[in-house]
Amino acid sequence: MVDSIVVAEGLHKRFGTTEALRSLDLRVTEGTVCGVLGPNGAGKTTAVRVLCTLLVPDQGSASIAGRDVVRDADGVRKLIGLAGQHAAVDEKLTGRENLVMFGRLYHLGERRAQARADELLERFDLTDAAGRLVRGYSGGMRRRLDLIASLITAPPVLFLDEPTTGLDPRSRNEIWSSVRELVAGGTTVVLTTQYLDEADRLADDIAVVDHGRVIASDSPERLKAVIGSRLDVVVSTVDDTPAAAAALARLTGNEPTVDGTTVSAAVHERAVSLLTAVREMDAAGVAAVDVALREPSLDEVFLALTGKPAEEEVAA
Amino acid sequence: MNAMGWALADGWTVMRRNLTHLRHSPGEMVGVLISPVIMIVIFGYIFGSAIPVPGGGNYREFLMPGLFAMGATAAVMVTIARVAADNGKGVMDRYRSMPMARSAVPFGHTGADLVVGAVGMAIMAIAGLIVGWRVHNGLWSTLAGFGVLLLFTYAFNWLGVLLGLLVRNEETADRLTPLFFPVTMLSNTFVPTEGMPSWLRTIAEWNPVSALVAACRQLFGNPGAPVSDVWPLTHPVAATILWSLLLLAVVVPLATHRYRIAGRR
Ligand SMILES: Nc1ncnc2c1ncn2[C@@H]1O[C@H](COP(=O)(O)OP(=O)(O)OP(=O)(O)O)[C@@H](O)[C@H]1O
Numbered sequence A: 001m002v003d004s005i006v007v008a009e010g011l012h013k014r015f016g017t018t019e020a021l022r023s024l025d026l027r028v029t030e031g032t033v034c035g036v037l038g039p040n041g042a043g044k045t046t047a048v049r050v051l052c053t054l055l056v057p058d059q060g061s062a063s064i065a066g067r068d069v070v071r072d073a074d075g076v077r078k079l080i081g082l083a084g085q086h087a088a089v090d091e092k093l094t095g096r097e098n099l100v101m102f103g104r105l106y107h108l109g110e111r112r113a114q115a116r117a118d119e120l121l122e123r124f125d126l127t128d129a130a131g132r133l134v135r136g137y138s139g140g141m142r143r144r145l146d147l148i149a150s151l152i153t154a155p156p157v158l159f160l161d162e163p164t165t166g167l168d169p170r171s172r173n174e175i176w177s178s179v180r181e182l183v184a185g186g187t188t189v190v191l192t193t194q195y196l197d198e199a200d201r202l203a204d205d206i207a208v209v210d211h212g213r214v215i216a217s218d219s220p221e222r223l224k225a226v227i228g229s230r231l232d233v234v235v236s237t238v239d240d241t242p243a244a245a246a247a248l249a250r251l252t253g254n255e256p257t258v259d260g261t262t263v264s265a266a267v268h269e270r271a272v273s274l275l276t277a278v279r280e281m282d283a284a285g286v287a288a289v290d291v292a293l294r295e296p297s298l299d300e301v302f303l304a305l306t307g308k309p310a311e312e313e314v315a316a
Numbered sequence B: 001m002n003a004m005g006w007a008l009a010d011g012w013t014v015m016r017r018n019l020t021h022l023r024h025s026p027g028e029m030v031g032v033l034i035s036p037v038i039m040i041v042i043f044g045y046i047f048g049s050a051i052p053v054p055g056g057g058n059y060r061e062f063l064m065p066g067l068f069a070m071g072a073t074a075a076v077m078v079t080i081a082r083v084a085a086d087n088g089k090g091v092m093d094r095y096r097s098m099p100m101a102r103s104a105v106p107f108g109h110t111g112a113d114l115v116v117g118a119v120g121m122a123i124m125a126i127a128g129l130i131v132g133w134r135v136h137n138g139l140w141s142t143l144a145g146f147g148v149l150l151l152f153t154y155a156f157n158w159l160g161v162l163l164g165l166l167v168r169n170e171e172t173a174d175r176l177t178p179l180f181f182p183v184t185m186l187s188n189t190f191v192p193t194e195g196m197p198s199w200l201r202t203i204a205e206w207n208p209v210s211a212l213v214a215a216c217r218q219l220f221g222n223p224g225a226p227v228s229d230v231w232p233l234t235h236p237v238a239a240t241i242l243w244s245l246l247l248l249a250v251v252v253p254l255a256t257h258r259y260r261i262a263g264r265r
């Protein structure tokens, strides 16, 4: 087995009566992306904060490249970059001043801190906004600046806590391509997200977190194979739904669900494609308005893994 | 560079960051710039018309060392507010996830606030000179007077860091402000202690602010030398330096430790 660069074992963390982490285990192989997937309140941010030395766990241990996050916090800090859910930049400075300041604090020296700031601003398309106060930035610009700030020293391990939540599709794509670039350069990335498609696109492995524990951990392909994709067929009138449901059941071997004029069923076999679906509908004499094969949503993943829908955990 | 050198460099970087904040929003400095003038008008002209100076002399000459000391004491409030405001900010998370010196943030705060305090003091001095305050003991003694004031200010800035980390939010910090008012008033700042009831007089005589005011009066050659024979007032300069160093010795380690563990539980 390849050595894990990020290791968490039996992490527990309690805030008052809320158990944010209950025996969370995580292993991330060097040079890969680990997607930590979970609904609101699952404990994703808490886990990241423990791994980044910002929180001390009540129980359990964690290490980065063999350095313990509690006993050798400073050693860990030299290896990590963090882009948090809430942008960790200084609102009362300009974008460039932020980066230069962090560069100085990473002991790059004045000239290199300045040069590195300009280089990163250029690469992430923030040069125009570099001289403006961060207070006036849009959410997407802040996130990008935050991401840049975590890249100043090109750390070997990068933690991204919901890097694209609340971003428009364009900013989201930009962040995705930056992450891919970094991974190509050898960086190990731990990325939390509420979106299965984000984890699917970026991650080599996905850890599904629920109520402070990892309930499933596998490659996206295998996770999806367990859960299955969904085949949705939209028919023109409600009268056609029984025929469509019967055809879908024959095709997929699974019990379809009907919602208005949409009939949908889980698909586990690769043999089922859009083409075979359309043919099957034709053969059954069903006039399908739309046929689509789609990935399961986070809700469906949870349903499949826990037998109940993903619920938001309320803070105690 | 060794660890100590880096700690100083990091503190310097955070201090520059705080001063850059002020440069971007000069509005925050208005209080520092205007309050000395308001103080001089209120105390110099309104109260001053009714209060006799012990041993005779110009009330405004008696008053100025007290106003300087009041500014030095107010340093604690300036720092509490700034530290409390900074606490919840996301940038603290980044600082704490970086391999920088843990002491850098408190050192940066106190350094920047000391600069702000010095600016306030300079404005106060100019305003004082305009209304007739004078120094009488030559350059070195005058510089020593301001040196003592800045040392005291710095110690109180550190007290502000500790309290700012303890209160955790800006609203609580604001509510603490009135508590510091008596600290300056319960002293020889505005009125001589001779007329106070004896228990109050004892408190006032041992109040570090009294020693500071007496030290300034002595070094600047202003009227109002204390008639008391308690040690801090017969040796006001030494007493002020001792008080300040004592406070620093207690508060610097506590505040640095507090910053180190803040938010980790
Ligand atoms: N500092 C804190 N004090 C008290 N409770 C906390 C604290 N931090 C987290 N919690 C609680 O711990 C639980 C896990 O929170 P966490 O922020 O780790 O979840 P998350 O998976 O990141 O959720 P989200 O997707 O909303 O960001 C929640 O119930 C939250 O209310």
Ligand SMILES: [Mg+2]
Binding pocket: A044, A045, A046, A085, A161, A162
């Ligand atoms: Mg979170």
